[in-house]
Amino acid sequence: MNLAEDEKEMVNETLTRTPSEVSRQFYAREYWRSHGVMKFVRRYTPFWWRRVLRAPYLFALDSMDAILGRGNDLTPPRYLNYAGFKGFAEAGQEHLRYFKEFCGLQPHHRVLDIGCGIGRMAVPLTGYLSTGSYEGLDIVPSGIRWCQQHITRKYPNFHFQIADIHNKQYNPGGRCKPSEYRFPFPDGEFDLVFLISVFSHLLPADMDHYIAEISRVLRPGAKCFFTAFLLDDVARRGVAEGKSSLQFVYELSGCWTTDPVTPETAVGYDVSTIAPLLQRHSLSLDAMYLGGWSGRSKFFSYGDLVTATKA
Numbered sequence: 360m361n362l363a364e365d366e367k368e369m370v371n372e373t374l375t376r377t378p379s380e381v382s383r384q385f386y387a388r389e390y391w392r393s394h395g396v397m398k399f400v401r402r403y404t405p406f407w408w409r410r411v412l413r414a415p416y417l418f419a420l421d422s423m424d425a426i427l428g429r430g431n432d433l434t435p436p437r438y439l440n441y442a443g444f445k446g447f448a449e450a451g452q453e454h455l456r457y458f459k460e461f462c463g464l465q466p467h468h469r470v471l472d473i474g475c476g477i478g479r480m481a482v483p484l485t486g487y488l489s490t491g492s493y494e495g496l497d498i499v500p501s502g503i504r505w506c507q508q509h510i511t512r513k514y515p516n517f518h519f520q521i522a523d524i525h526n527k528q529y530n531p532g533g534r535c536k537p538s539e540y541r542f543p544f545p546d547g548e549f550d551l552v553f554l555i556s557v558f559s560h561l562l563p564a565d566m567d568h569y570i571a572e573i574s575r576v577l578r579p580g581a582k583c584f585f586t587a588f589l590l591d592d593v594a595r596r597g598v599a600e601g602k603s604s605l606q607f608v609y610e611l612s613g614c615w616t617t618d619p620v621t622p623e624t625a626v627g628y629d630v631s632t633i634a635p636l637l638q639r640h641s642l643s644l645d646a647m648y649l650g651g652w653s654g655r656s657k658f659f660s661y662g663d664l665v666t667a668t669k670a
């Protein structure tokens with residue numbers, strides 16, 4: 360057995376047997392945030408206000424890191440990281456394994472990361488896409504600027520751009536509707552398009568349009584990977600029994616949300632809608648790996664993972 364096979368076996372072991380530690384931490388954190396009094400604190404304190412209120416505390420932690428020489432050039436400061444600091448490195452590594460293992464990602468591939476945030480997935484890819492290239496797109500300018508200054512400067516095959524798209528949670532002043540946004544790339548351009556924790560903030564018409572755009576920019580036979588919150592019988596039971604970390608109890612047209620005031624806080628979809636949605640846009644479902652957010656006992660990631668192939 361050569362080294363590559365050895366490594367592959369290790370990855371398989373990790374994927375099939377062990378929920379990652381970061382997934383367990385996410386479950387615990389989200390459970391705490393969406394139950395009891397915290398549910399109401401979050402509902403009535405808009406996302407960006409909470410960021411501003413926490414900024415001095417995060418800034419103090421960043422200063423401590425700087426004094427102690429912790430961190431590195433490719434880790435964003437906490438106060439800037441609106442997309443979740445905890446597990447920044449671990450979550451990136453975890454998903455890189457999925458891209459390789461489930462989607463056959465190769466070092467020469469061309470990759471698109473929709474909703475790239477502040478580079479959590481881009482950073483580990485810098486060590487892998489040696490002759491390939493990466494495009495990241497997001498609707499929050501501060502994250503994109505940080506990625507341009509820190510990642511593109513060092514890795515010129517990594518590009519980041521801002522899309523001024525409306526999202527009630529992340530970019531309430533955005534001018535373009537997600538359902539009308541055309542990805543700024545030609546047809547058949549990419550070997551892999553992924554979205555991590557993005558469909559969990561998009562409403563049905565927007566998700567439908569994004570799937571159409573993903574299909575357009577993928578070359579035939581190429582892969583799409585995304586995370587979502589999918590409701591099957593186990594997840595519904597988890598919600599009903601209060602075991603799930605997210606309470607999808609408010610039904611909207613075609614989806615569920617945890618928050619009737621800002622539905623984009625967390626959006627869940629019936630698991631049975633995914634295959635037909637993909638099929639309508641020339642993508643075939645490869646696999647779904649249902650995650651631990653719902654309180655199910657066997658899982659290896661926090662969110663539900665979906666992989667699909669372009670026809």
Ligand SMILES: C[S@@+](CC[C@H](N)C(=O)[O-])C[C@H]1O[C@@H](n2cnc3c(N)ncnc32)[C@H](O)[C@@H]1O
Nearest residue numbers: 442474475476479498499526529537555556557
């Ligand atoms: C939970 S964060 C995840 C960020 C990143 N994918 C990661 O895993 O670190 C959700 C991201 O989706 C972005 N987003 C929300 N609506 C979007 C849209 N319509 N198009 C592209 N990105 C969007 C947000 O700005 C935010 O960066």
